[in-house]
Amino acid sequence: MKRLPIPEDVTGEEIDKDVRQELLSLPKTLAEDVARNLVMVARLIDEDPEGAYGYSRVALRLASRVAAVREAAGFAAYATQKYSEALGEFRAARRMTGNTELWPVMADCERGLGRPEKALDMAGEPEVHKLDKAGQVEMRLVAAGARRDLGQTEAAIVTLQSPELASNSVQPWTARLRYAYADALLEAGREDEAREWFAKAVESDKDGSTDASDRLAELDGVEFTDALGDEEEPGFEAGDAGAEADSREAADVTPSASAETDAALDEGTDEDLVDVEDIDVEDVVETVDADDVADTDDEAIDGEDPDSGDASGDVAGDSSGDDDSASAGHDGDSGIDAPGIDDSGNRTDH
DSSP, X not given: OOOXXXXXXXXXXXXXXXXXXXXXXXXXXXXHHHXXXXXXXXXXXXXXXHHHHHHHHHHHHHOTTOHHHHHHHHHHHHHTTOXXXXXXXXXXXXHHHOOOTTHHHXXXXXXXXXXXXXXXXXXXXXXXXXXXXXXXXXXXXXXXXXXXXXXXXXXXXXXXXXXXXXXXXXXXXXXXXXXXXXXXXXXXXXXXHHHHHXXXXXXXXXXXXXXXXXXXXXXXXXXXXXXXXXXXXXXXXXXXXXXXXXXXXXXXXXXXOOHHHHHHHHTTGGGGSOOGGGOOOOOOOSOOXXXXXXXXXXXXXXXBOOOOOOOOOTTTOOOOOOOSSOOOOXXXXXXXXXXXXXXXXXXXXX
16 A cells, blocks of 8 residues: 655654554554554544545554554544444454443444444443443434434434533533534424524534534524625735745655565555455344334444343433434534544544
8 A cells, every 4th residue: 555645743752642552562663654644644534534534544554453543544434434434443443442432433333324223222232331421422412313313303302401411511522412402403493492502502612613603693594794795805916916826845745664664564464454345234124213212232243242231221312202304414413523533643532
């Protein structure tokens, strides 16, 4: 596989110490190359998902047996809507670490694959109770999205009703939870309530993670116009156009060569990768009614026997009320954050 250019200012030291610890199992130069590719995944995943995906594939070819690499590859595939591939990578990472923190995004991949019933099954599994508070909120968002996929808008509203939604304290998930609730209310025709919750989402959305302000303005009938219109920008004259055409010298992005890295790329480590086309994920064909709590036993994932036990239904929702309107599109419903490392290269928790 062809390596991709990496700016010289990317050293690989930007990654989290836990990821760096995982990479110690690799030869030094190879570990550095993998780390630099992971940093590029984090840098690009929001603005250029396809670019991030390309770097994730390089990292995966170099170090497919490192859990952090599989996780980053999963988020890059998820960001480009390659849900089957993402699910395979998340499963591989979970199998390596035993952690449940990827459970919500795995369930959202099931939604992306057109299996909302499967996502609801996962919302009732014991793994949900092992998630931290942020993970449980993410699972609630996914479950509500699955309800809406099935046209069960009222059930989605009930699913989102929780102590976290009612709390006045602002947490990292608060804006997205309030936004999802407002959006579901609007779909159910409860416009006044929707406006109230969009306003609450705006109050808590300090970093602009949602378009709650635009949705609120739309409900209020506010229209935005370009104040400058067709007027020329101040201080700009037609004769200045040539001066603006000065070229910028491109940054030197030649990657550092490494015999160990090249060997790893040429050895054909494809055998270590999950062949996503061979992943056998059985479709859930049983229709889930809005007043049924998803309590069926989940199939074994990747050959593992799931823990036995009754589904709690706390996240999946237990209210009835199918809605005649079509469910909202998959994109953006869950609010899952990606990737596993932040813009500085650090892994993030759900």
